[in-house]
Amino acid sequence: MKVTLGIDVGGSTTKVVGLREDKSVLSMLRAKAEDPLTSLYGALGNYLSENGLSLDDVRRVALTGVGASYEERGVFHLPTCRVDEFSSSGAGALALSGQESALVVSMGTGTAFLWAERGKRVEHLCGSGIGGGTLGGLCKKLVGMERFGSIKKLAARGDLGHVDLTIRDLTRNPAVTLDPTLTAANYGNLAEDATPADLAAGTVNLVLQAIGTMTVLACRCCDTKTVVLTGSMTTLPQAEENFRNFERLYGIHYIIPENATFATAIGAALCALQDSE
Secondary structure (H helix, E strand, O other), rough: OOEEEEEEEEEEEEEEOOOOOOEEEEEEEEEEEEOOHHHHHHHHHHHHHHOOHHHEEEEEEEEEEEOOOHHHOOOOHOOOOOOOOHHHHHHHHHHHHOEEEEEEEEEEEOHHHHHEEEEOOEEEEEOOOOOOOOHHHHHHHHHHOOOOHHHHHHHOOOHHHOOOEEEEHHHHOOOOOOOOEEEEOOOOOOOOOOOOOHHHHHHHHHHHHHHHHHHHHHHHHHHOOEEEEHHHHHOOOOHHHHHHHHHHOOOOOOOOOOHHHHHHHHHHHHHHHHHHH
16 A cells, blocks of 8 residues: 655644545644654654554655755655645645635644635735744743643633623624624733633634634635635634634634644645646
Protein backbone atom coordinates (compact mmCIF):
# COMPACT_ATOMS: atom_id res chain seq x y z
CA MET A 1 0.00 0.00 0.00
CA LYS A 2 1.40 3.37 -1.06
CA VAL A 3 0.38 6.51 0.82
CA THR A 4 0.76 10.22 0.14
CA LEU A 5 1.51 12.21 3.29
CA GLY A 6 0.28 15.75 3.81
CA ILE A 7 2.20 17.50 6.59
CA ASP A 8 1.09 20.88 7.90
CA VAL A 9 3.99 22.38 9.86
CA GLY A 10 2.19 25.15 11.74
CA GLY A 11 3.12 27.79 14.27
CA SER A 12 1.93 25.75 17.26
CA THR A 13 1.25 22.20 16.00
CA THR A 14 2.31 19.87 13.21
CA LYS A 15 -0.38 17.70 11.63
CA VAL A 16 0.14 14.62 9.46
CA VAL A 17 -2.47 12.97 7.25
CA GLY A 18 -1.97 9.93 5.04
CA LEU A 19 -4.07 9.40 1.92
CA ARG A 20 -4.34 6.12 0.07
CA GLU A 21 -4.21 6.09 -3.71
CA ASP A 22 -8.02 6.27 -3.85
CA LYS A 23 -7.79 9.51 -1.77
CA SER A 24 -9.34 7.94 1.32
CA VAL A 25 -7.79 8.89 4.67
CA LEU A 26 -5.57 6.31 6.36
CA SER A 27 -5.21 8.17 9.66
CA MET A 28 -4.36 11.57 11.17
CA LEU A 29 -1.85 12.67 13.79
CA ARG A 30 -1.15 15.92 15.66
CA ALA A 31 2.08 16.87 17.44
CA LYS A 32 3.20 19.91 19.41
CA ALA A 33 5.45 22.19 17.36
CA GLU A 34 8.26 23.50 19.56
CA ASP A 35 10.72 23.66 16.66
CA PRO A 36 9.68 23.25 12.99
CA LEU A 37 12.23 20.63 11.91
CA THR A 38 12.15 18.65 15.15
CA SER A 39 8.37 18.67 15.06
CA LEU A 40 8.25 17.67 11.39
CA TYR A 41 10.54 14.66 11.71
CA GLY A 42 9.19 13.63 15.10
CA ALA A 43 5.59 13.72 13.87
CA LEU A 44 6.49 11.82 10.70
CA GLY A 45 8.34 9.14 12.66
CA ASN A 46 5.41 8.71 15.04
CA TYR A 47 2.98 8.51 12.14
CA LEU A 48 4.92 5.78 10.37
CA SER A 49 5.32 3.81 13.59
CA GLU A 50 1.66 4.05 14.61
CA ASN A 51 0.47 2.90 11.19
CA GLY A 52 3.05 0.13 10.70
CA LEU A 53 4.54 1.87 7.66
CA SER A 54 8.09 2.09 6.37
CA LEU A 55 9.63 4.77 4.19
CA ASP A 56 9.13 2.46 1.21
CA ASP A 57 5.36 2.73 1.75
CA VAL A 58 5.41 6.51 1.21
CA ARG A 59 4.70 7.55 -2.34
CA ARG A 60 5.18 11.27 -1.78
CA VAL A 61 5.38 13.88 0.98
CA ALA A 62 3.53 17.18 0.58
CA LEU A 63 4.68 19.92 2.96
CA THR A 64 2.66 23.02 3.77
CA GLY A 65 2.30 25.56 6.57
CA VAL A 66 4.53 28.30 7.90
CA GLY A 67 7.23 25.85 9.03
CA ALA A 68 7.53 24.01 5.71
CA SER A 69 10.17 26.44 4.45
CA TYR A 70 12.66 25.18 7.08
CA GLU A 71 13.02 21.86 5.23
CA GLU A 72 14.97 22.70 2.09
CA ARG A 73 15.70 19.15 0.96
CA GLY A 74 13.59 16.07 0.46
CA VAL A 75 12.23 14.54 3.66
CA PHE A 76 14.26 11.35 4.29
CA HIS A 77 15.15 11.48 0.55
CA LEU A 78 11.51 10.79 -0.31
CA PRO A 79 9.84 12.57 -3.25
CA THR A 80 8.84 15.84 -1.58
CA CYS A 81 6.82 18.80 -2.80
CA ARG A 82 5.64 22.01 -1.21
CA VAL A 83 2.07 23.23 -1.49
CA ASP A 84 1.30 26.81 -0.51
CA GLU A 85 -0.81 27.07 2.62
CA PHE A 86 -3.73 28.88 0.98
CA SER A 87 -4.15 26.24 -1.74
CA SER A 88 -3.92 23.49 0.87
CA SER A 89 -6.47 25.10 3.20
CA GLY A 90 -8.93 25.76 0.39
CA ALA A 91 -8.69 22.29 -1.13
CA GLY A 92 -8.96 20.58 2.25
CA ALA A 93 -11.93 22.65 3.40
CA LEU A 94 -13.93 21.96 0.23
CA ALA A 95 -13.12 18.25 0.36
CA LEU A 96 -14.18 17.91 4.00
CA SER A 97 -17.35 19.99 3.63
CA GLY A 98 -18.47 18.65 0.25
CA GLN A 99 -18.90 22.17 -1.10
CA GLU A 100 -18.06 23.23 -4.65
CA SER A 101 -17.22 26.77 -3.57
CA ALA A 102 -17.15 28.67 -0.27
CA LEU A 103 -15.49 31.29 1.85
CA VAL A 104 -12.87 29.32 3.78
CA VAL A 105 -11.81 30.68 7.16
CA SER A 106 -8.59 29.11 8.41
CA MET A 107 -8.35 29.86 12.14
CA GLY A 108 -4.75 29.16 13.08
CA THR A 109 -2.28 31.29 15.00
CA GLY A 110 -3.78 34.12 12.96
CA THR A 111 -6.77 33.88 10.62
CA ALA A 112 -6.85 33.68 6.81
CA PHE A 113 -9.93 34.36 4.66
CA LEU A 114 -9.95 32.53 1.33
CA TRP A 115 -12.30 32.20 -1.62
CA ALA A 116 -12.12 28.62 -2.87
CA GLU A 117 -13.64 26.98 -5.95
CA ARG A 118 -13.14 23.25 -6.42
CA GLY A 119 -10.71 22.47 -9.21
CA LYS A 120 -10.37 26.14 -10.21
CA ARG A 121 -8.79 28.55 -7.79
CA VAL A 122 -8.10 29.54 -4.22
CA GLU A 123 -7.80 33.27 -3.69
CA HIS A 124 -6.49 34.89 -0.54
CA LEU A 125 -8.97 37.65 0.29
CA CYS A 126 -7.47 39.00 3.49
CA GLY A 127 -5.95 37.99 6.79
CA SER A 128 -6.11 38.98 10.43
CA GLY A 129 -3.63 38.83 13.28
CA ILE A 130 -6.51 37.81 15.54
CA GLY A 131 -6.54 34.05 16.06
CA GLY A 132 -5.28 31.29 18.30
CA GLY A 133 -2.09 33.24 19.00
CA THR A 134 -4.17 36.14 20.29
CA LEU A 135 -6.15 33.81 22.53
CA GLY A 136 -2.99 32.23 23.95
CA GLY A 137 -1.17 35.53 24.44
CA LEU A 138 -4.03 37.30 26.19
CA CYS A 139 -4.80 34.33 28.43
CA LYS A 140 -1.13 34.01 29.37
CA LYS A 141 -1.17 37.59 30.62
CA LEU A 142 -4.65 37.53 32.16
CA VAL A 143 -4.84 34.09 33.76
CA GLY A 144 -1.28 32.73 33.52
CA MET A 145 -2.26 30.08 31.00
CA GLU A 146 -1.48 29.76 27.29
CA ARG A 147 -1.95 26.09 26.41
CA PHE A 148 -4.97 25.71 24.17
CA GLY A 149 -6.38 22.65 25.92
CA SER A 150 -6.10 24.25 29.35
CA ILE A 151 -7.78 27.45 28.14
CA LYS A 152 -10.66 25.43 26.70
CA LYS A 153 -11.31 23.71 30.02
CA LEU A 154 -11.04 26.92 32.04
CA ALA A 155 -13.24 28.99 29.71
CA ALA A 156 -15.99 26.36 29.83
CA ARG A 157 -16.50 27.23 33.52
CA GLY A 158 -16.61 31.01 32.99
CA ASP A 159 -19.55 33.42 33.17
CA LEU A 160 -19.68 36.00 30.36
CA GLY A 161 -22.05 38.07 32.48
CA HIS A 162 -19.02 39.05 34.57
CA VAL A 163 -17.07 40.26 31.52
CA ASP A 164 -19.14 41.36 28.51
CA LEU A 165 -21.76 44.06 28.08
CA THR A 166 -24.89 42.81 26.29
CA ILE A 167 -27.52 44.68 24.31
CA ARG A 168 -29.95 44.00 27.15
CA ASP A 169 -27.60 45.82 29.56
CA LEU A 170 -27.81 48.95 27.39
CA THR A 171 -31.47 49.25 26.50
CA ARG A 172 -34.90 47.94 27.42
CA ASN A 173 -36.10 48.22 23.82
CA PRO A 174 -33.50 46.77 21.44
CA ALA A 175 -34.09 46.67 17.68
CA VAL A 176 -36.36 43.79 16.69
CA THR A 177 -33.56 42.28 14.60
CA LEU A 178 -31.22 42.02 17.60
CA ASP A 179 -31.20 39.37 20.29
CA PRO A 180 -30.94 41.18 23.68
CA THR A 181 -28.41 38.57 24.88
CA LEU A 182 -25.90 39.37 22.12
CA THR A 183 -22.62 41.09 22.96
CA ALA A 184 -22.64 44.88 22.74
CA ALA A 185 -19.06 45.33 24.00
CA ASN A 186 -16.46 42.67 24.68
CA TYR A 187 -14.96 43.29 28.14
CA GLY A 188 -17.41 46.18 28.48
CA ASN A 189 -18.87 44.96 31.78
CA LEU A 190 -15.80 43.57 33.57
CA ALA A 191 -16.57 42.83 37.20
CA GLU A 192 -13.94 43.51 39.85
CA ASP A 193 -14.38 39.99 41.17
CA ALA A 194 -14.26 38.29 37.76
CA THR A 195 -12.57 34.91 38.10
CA PRO A 196 -9.83 33.49 35.85
CA ALA A 197 -12.52 31.29 34.27
CA ASP A 198 -14.63 34.39 33.51
CA LEU A 199 -11.63 36.11 31.91
CA ALA A 200 -10.81 33.05 29.80
CA ALA A 201 -14.44 32.83 28.63
CA GLY A 202 -14.45 36.54 27.77
CA THR A 203 -11.23 36.22 25.78
CA VAL A 204 -12.53 33.23 23.82
CA ASN A 205 -15.70 35.21 23.08
CA LEU A 206 -13.69 38.25 21.99
CA VAL A 207 -11.56 36.30 19.50
CA LEU A 208 -14.42 34.25 18.04
CA GLN A 209 -16.72 37.26 17.63
CA ALA A 210 -13.99 39.33 16.00
CA ILE A 211 -13.44 36.54 13.47
CA GLY A 212 -17.20 36.13 13.01
CA THR A 213 -17.62 39.82 12.16
CA MET A 214 -14.83 39.57 9.60
CA THR A 215 -16.51 36.57 7.95
CA VAL A 216 -19.63 38.67 7.36
CA LEU A 217 -17.60 41.36 5.58
CA ALA A 218 -15.63 38.76 3.59
CA CYS A 219 -18.88 37.09 2.47
CA ARG A 220 -20.11 40.40 1.12
CA CYS A 221 -16.80 40.85 -0.68
CA CYS A 222 -17.17 37.60 -2.64
CA ASP A 223 -20.99 37.44 -2.71
CA THR A 224 -21.48 34.15 -0.90
CA LYS A 225 -23.55 32.86 2.00
CA THR A 226 -21.48 29.73 2.68
CA VAL A 227 -18.54 29.66 5.10
CA VAL A 228 -16.36 26.66 5.92
CA LEU A 229 -14.49 27.03 9.22
CA THR A 230 -11.21 25.17 9.78
CA GLY A 231 -8.41 25.14 12.31
CA SER A 232 -7.98 24.26 15.97
CA MET A 233 -10.36 26.92 17.24
CA THR A 234 -13.27 25.07 15.66
CA THR A 235 -12.93 22.66 18.60
CA LEU A 236 -13.78 25.37 21.16
CA PRO A 237 -17.17 24.60 22.75
CA GLN A 238 -18.15 28.26 22.24
CA ALA A 239 -17.46 28.20 18.49
CA GLU A 240 -20.69 26.54 17.41
CA GLU A 241 -22.90 28.86 19.49
CA ASN A 242 -21.08 32.02 18.38
CA PHE A 243 -21.31 31.22 14.68
CA ARG A 244 -24.92 30.11 15.07
CA ASN A 245 -25.66 33.66 16.30
CA PHE A 246 -23.98 35.11 13.21
CA GLU A 247 -26.01 32.68 11.09
CA ARG A 248 -29.27 33.96 12.60
CA LEU A 249 -28.27 37.60 12.25
CA TYR A 250 -26.91 37.55 8.71
CA GLY A 251 -28.32 34.43 7.03
CA ILE A 252 -24.88 32.94 6.48
CA HIS A 253 -24.47 29.16 6.54
CA TYR A 254 -21.46 28.17 8.65
CA ILE A 255 -20.00 24.68 8.27
CA ILE A 256 -17.56 23.12 10.74
CA PRO A 257 -16.67 19.84 9.02
CA GLU A 258 -15.47 16.76 10.85
CA ASN A 259 -11.67 16.81 11.21
CA ALA A 260 -11.61 20.55 10.47
CA THR A 261 -8.29 20.88 12.30
CA PHE A 262 -6.63 18.69 9.64
CA ALA A 263 -8.01 20.53 6.60
CA THR A 264 -4.69 22.07 5.53
CA ALA A 265 -2.75 18.79 5.80
CA ILE A 266 -5.48 16.94 3.89
CA GLY A 267 -5.52 19.66 1.24
CA ALA A 268 -1.74 19.43 0.76
CA ALA A 269 -1.94 15.67 0.18
CA LEU A 270 -4.87 16.09 -2.22
CA CYS A 271 -2.99 18.74 -4.23
CA ALA A 272 0.04 16.42 -4.43
CA LEU A 273 -2.11 13.53 -5.64
CA GLN A 274 -3.77 15.74 -8.24
CA ASP A 275 -0.39 16.96 -9.53
CA SER A 276 0.92 13.40 -9.82
CA GLU A 277 -2.15 12.41 -11.83
